[in-house]
Each structure stands twice: as structure tokens, then as C-alpha cells.
Amino acid sequence: MTRTDAVRPTAHLAAIGTALPGAPVDNARLGRLLGVSEEWIDIFVGTRARHFAWDLETGEVRRTLVDLCAEAGARALESAGLDAADIEFLVLSTATPDTLLPTSATQVADRLGLDHLPVYQLQAGCSGAVQALDLGRALLAGGAGAGLVLGGDLTARHLDVRRDPARMPTEELVNYVLFGDGAGAAVLTAEPLGERLAVRGVLNSFAGLGRPAGQTVDWYGISDRHVERPLLTEDYKAIEERVPVLAAEVFWELLDRVGWSTADVDHLLPPQLSERMTARVVEHLALPGLDEVSCVGDTGNTGNALPFLQLERLLPRIAPGRRALAVTVESSKWIKTGFALEKV
Structure with a gap:
């Protein structure tokens, strides 16, 4: 920790x-x-x-x-x-x-x-x-x-x-x-209430030093609104290569941060870029037995909403004393984030 x-x-x-x-x-x-x-x-x-x-x-x-x-x-x-x-x-x-x-x-x-x-x-x-x-x-x-x-x-x-x-x-x-x-x-x-999910640890780490952005979300002002350039671009090759690697780093760094072993984790909330990318991340982690909590196949990539949609699916599945670990990777300029939860 x-x-x-x-x-x-x-x-x-x-x-x-x-x-x-x-x-x-x-x-x-x-x-x-x-x-x-x-x-x-x-x-x-x-x-x-x-x-x-x-x-x-x-x-x-x-x-x-x-x-x-x-x-x-x-x-x-x-x-x-x-x-x-x-x-x-x-x-x-x-x-x-x-x-x-x-x-x-x-x-x-x-x-x-x-x-x-x-x-x-x-x-x-x-x-x-x-x-x-x-x-x-x-x-x-x-x-x-x-x-x-x-x-x-x-x-x-x-x-x-x-x-x-x-x-x-x-x-x-x-x-x-x-x-x-x-x-x-x-x-x-601050105190346990309602669903009583204790946040045991949070990881929030910039990991893009010297790396080109994997995603760019542009915007237009009044002086350039007629310029022909895409507002949303993705480097899918870089994302396919980097996200599984960074996701694994988040998983192991979070475990170390909260002092858990893989045997202590019951539920995994993996990155939700797409259904196929999620499957690739889970395969790269190679941790059979964890309950995967995903939503992207039914909701699409909703950006900032995704962890909340996953948490909503987690609530009826996590029992008292059980633990969950969420992993997110932002490809814009490569940010590693995640959090560890325990039902108390």
C-alpha cells in the first residue's frame, strides 16, 4: 500500500x-x-x-x-x-x-x-x-x-x-x-452506507512520457470551424499493442498497493474499449477463475460512463467480504488507472 x-x-x-x-x-x-x-x-x-x-x-x-x-x-x-x-x-x-x-x-x-x-x-x-x-x-x-x-x-x-x-x-x-x-x-x-463498497486503493498514473497519443479528440473554434479535419482519431495499432500491457501493469500495481494476492480477488472489471479489446486484455492477464464484469458489448464505448456501468452490474454479484479490482487505460496520452473494492 x-x-x-x-x-x-x-x-x-x-x-x-x-x-x-x-x-x-x-x-x-x-x-x-x-x-x-x-x-x-x-x-x-x-x-x-x-x-x-x-x-x-x-x-x-x-x-x-x-x-x-x-x-x-x-x-x-x-x-x-x-x-x-x-x-x-x-x-x-x-x-x-x-x-x-x-x-x-x-x-x-x-x-x-x-x-x-x-x-x-x-x-x-x-x-x-x-x-x-x-x-x-x-x-x-x-x-x-x-x-x-x-x-x-x-x-x-x-x-x-x-x-x-x-x-x-x-x-x-x-x-x-x-x-x-x-x-x-x-x-x-466517508462511512459505510448503502452498498457498503469500501475503496481500498486507487491508481492514477500518467504513463505517456515521450509516446505519441493513441487518441485525439479535437474541437473547432469560430476561426477554424470550416477546416476539414476529423474531430476524433484513433491509432488502433498502438492501442491494440499498448492497452493489454498497461492493463496488466495496473492490475499488478494495484494488488501491490493494497497488499492483495490474485487469490484475494473475486471480480475483475477490465478495460472496455470494445468487446474484442476487452477479450484481448483478459486473455493477456491470464487469470482464470475471476468473475469478469463487462458492459461494452451491450452499451458500446461510453467513455467516462463505463466504470459506473460496470459497477452497476457488479452490485448484485459481489457478496460481503468479496473483493473486486477495476482496471482502466486511457489511450489519449496513455493514463493508467484503477481501483480496488471490498464489500464490507
């Missing part, structure tokens, strides 16, 4: 809430829209369905990030049996805020009736939910009793169904079948 984890009081996950917009979009429907086969989608990502906050035919945005995060946050609060007066901070992580200002975090706080409390917004990808959890732990250590951490992402700004798919290069087209929209939230408490 690191000195930071040793001196920081244990935080607890009391409840989880999630929000997925609309009905699931399966590969058959998405394939017809994009002019590709279901087999092509399966070969590239293996994901079966995803949800979109925009209309699949027109591109009209029907739900915003604030809508989804507020819905997830309200569900988490209700599940924990708490109301707005009990919450002492809010942390939201996203790569796709509705606006730069006001922040989506403050908009969500307003929707939930929260006032006169610290509100933070983190700009991050797949590692963001863990970064939010890490910041939440620090705020609890500073004396707060309960807080709300959230994460979510939308694809509306980066995927345009009005474009001709035949003109898109494969590395851009694959983003339309890889990603989905969603949000998640967790009530974090």
Missing part, C-alpha cells in the same frame, strides 16, 4: 446510478445506415449494441450530457437514501462537455438542487471516472461526509450521420460502431 492510501481514510461507494439514452441500436440497424455489414462491425469491435442521444436518421440531439448526468445522479442519490442537503461536493469527468462555460458539472449541480458546495469538472477520457473517484476520496479525507462523482460522454459532436460513409476512411468509420452515449454516478461516503 502506498503512503497516500495508508494515511487516507477509507471511502465507500454507497450507491450507483446510470443513464443510457433511447433504445439500443443493434449492428443490423447501424450497418444499414452506414452501408457496412454486421460481420464488418463484429470483426472490428465485436460490440452488439449501443445507445445514442441523437436521432439516428437526422442527427438531431435529443438528450444532452447534462440531461444524462443529472438522471444518473438522481438515481444514485435515491438509491443511497440521500437528498441534496447531504451532498458536500460534486465531481464530474467528461471528454465531451455540452459547453465550455458554464461547465456541465455546474449545470448538473443546478439540476440536482445542489448549492453552496465545491463543484469540479475534469477533462478526461476513459480514466476520468477513476480520477473523479480519486479526487472524491481526497475531499472526504478533508472532512466531507458525502459527495457525488459522475462521468459521461456523448458522440453528437464527433459523429455526423449526414456524411457519406463511402467517403470515410476505415479508421474514421469505425468510430461510428465503437462508441455510444451514456452517463453514470456514484455516491461516495
